[in-house]
Amino acid sequence: MNHKRFINHTPHFKLKDLLSQYALYKVWVKPSAELSFLYGNHILKAGLGRISENTPQYQGVVVFSMSDIPLGFGRVARSTFECRNLEPEAIVCFHQEDIGQYLREEATLI
Structure with a gap:
């Protein structure tokens, strides 16, 4: 199977177009936690x-x-209500996928 035809070679990530405009529920991360999330x-x-x-x-x-x-x-x-009373080291959101995933796996996709 030729995987090259399924790979979008443009550097733009389409999450904003596909999911973010229709999302009912959103989470925003502080700048200090962005890189951690992008590393999985x-x-x-x-x-x-x-x-x-x-x-x-x-x-x-x-x-x-x-x-x-x-x-x-x-x-x-x-839940939103439970998040208000958590300790700082408690997990609020489980990582599933991020824009850094493509870069981490780029060598195996081609």
Whole structure:
């Protein structure tokens, strides 16, 4: 199977077009936690900037930087209400996919 025809060789990531405009639930990460998320780590309470109101536990979310750039998506570990009283090292959002994933796996895709 020729994988090259499935690879988009442009440097633009289409998450913003496909998911972010239709997302009901969103999570914003602080600048200090962006790189950690882009390396495949979960988002901790200390790195949480904002979360959509009334987000239920285990709901899928689109993850944004504080400047509204879509970084990836995940699943929240706690509801919006529960996030308010968590300790800083508690996981708030489980990492599922991010824009850095393509770069980390680029060598195996080609």
